[in-house]
Amino acid sequence: MNFRCYLCGDNRSEVIAEKDDIRFGCYGSDKKVLKCINCGLVQLFPQWTEKELDELYAKYWKKEDFKGQKRKVKLSKYLAGIIRKEEVVLEIGCGHGDNIRFLRSRGFRVTGIDKDPSVCDGDTVINSDIRDYELAKKPDLIYAIHLFEHLTDPRNFIAWMIENLSANGRFVLEVPSTDDPLLTLYKNEKFKKFCWYPYHLFFFSKKTAQRLFSGYDGLLNIRLLVTQEYGLLNHLRWLFFGKPGNINFHLPVLDDIYKFVLTKVFGLGDTLVILGNKTGRT
Template identity: 30%
Template sequence: MKCYLCNSEKKIQREGKVRDNKDIKILECCDCGLVFLDSQDIDDGFYKNNSMLNQDFFKFAKREFKNLKDAIKVFQIDNSLTIKSRLKFCLNSIVGKDILDFGSGHAGFLIQAKPFVRSASGVEIEQQVEEIYKNNNINLYRNLDDVDLKLIGIEGYDVITAFHVVEHLKDPIGILKKLSSKLKDNGKMIVEVPNANDALLTIYKNKAFSEFTYWSPHIFLYSPHTLKKLGEKAGLRVEFVKCVQRYPLSNTLYWLANGLPAGQKHWGNFIDNPILQNAYEQTLASLGATDTLIAQFSKI
């Protein structure tokens, strides 16, 4: 199995397990460092049927609830905080602009962004979300090929976002090329992905985390180097790759002490504060070992 990014056949097996399928191997290219799974069997039906948020997801994610409805409700509350931080990061770039969110899910980001932008559109294949987009007057496309700029009456989008989507794609280079064709000449593409070099994997080498974080829908995992290389392979200018720490120090300490997620809910009230979080994020960023990467691409 050749590396998707550099075609090298040299690879090693990473420590850890894929949480929902122990038979899948986690591989790392010896030449460019791309991390990938040796099985890529997830198809569009998985996403259309919202299988990402089924009972198995919460079981494997170690989220125990009385019923699926309660589990999804808590997940959405947690996700809304993440969306707020994304909006804060993007706000200066999107005010008064035409934006497209690729893999827009339940329109969480677009709903929060809508008051600030000229137009908001999403590309999402999940079947049950149509009502959400109608109720919030947000354009919904089921396929990237359905985005007809002439029909919309714009020359292209000012900003295209993709939050935790690219790691799911079997052909991310091809998709990034398609997305760039929907950008204005001076438009920006903002891509957020998990970091393959998360400190819990590469510095602390936490066994419990290495058997939790890998998931079969995450086909590729990127480091700062490989995310930059991905953008370049798609023919884009890489303006920056920024290391961001989504989860606070309490989460890291809880993993190290108990081997379980969501430490911020148990210890966050007496450990976490903005000064400590900023210092922790800056330290991890200097090592390229935050939990999240955000890249900004543009046309060449």
């Protein structure tokens, strides 16, 4: 099978990681992480088939990435700050629905859908694939936290959002970023092995996400934010011990300065937030 870049169609690539460098040894599957020489998009190759992905996800919650790992509540603070109370909101790929319960308890009109039946209760979290999901009302806001990088065809998902959002609907996508300072600034070898995660089919940076969304000029307004979730202690742990930490201690002032320097001075961060809204011209 020959490589063809999802984003630009180029067939030239550089190998970033081999099977053994992908987390969990990529479950023994012969995959690589490739970076397109032309546009820089990092992608898993060859991609999983839909059937393989379903099998992988069937064991997703039963497995620990590392000892002591807890279920992640990926509720970013900005989210509650940007949703308006009257809006109909949909979270896609919401897992156990912790975000939704939190937002509902504060009076927001949020529903979630997830493909994994074991996390669905039919109320907070509805078991469905977006392709089969029948929306009672077009949402004003769609958000997805660490979902976009798992999709086999991100353009298909963007098209679905454009079709299903209300006229001036908005969306928020949060993805891990290859602009992560542990990768780019510190070039931490242990972290590299950790970050090439076999469930991720694409590894976006601000630049590659920009290029992907530039294909929707006129239909969508896009704003990209590079943010840094993990602080100094987490980075020191990686640099000295080469290990992940589940607890993300916040050092007052110091972490604020550190994150400011990383994101604003270096333009680096572990998380990329894609904020979009429909221009209403669809």
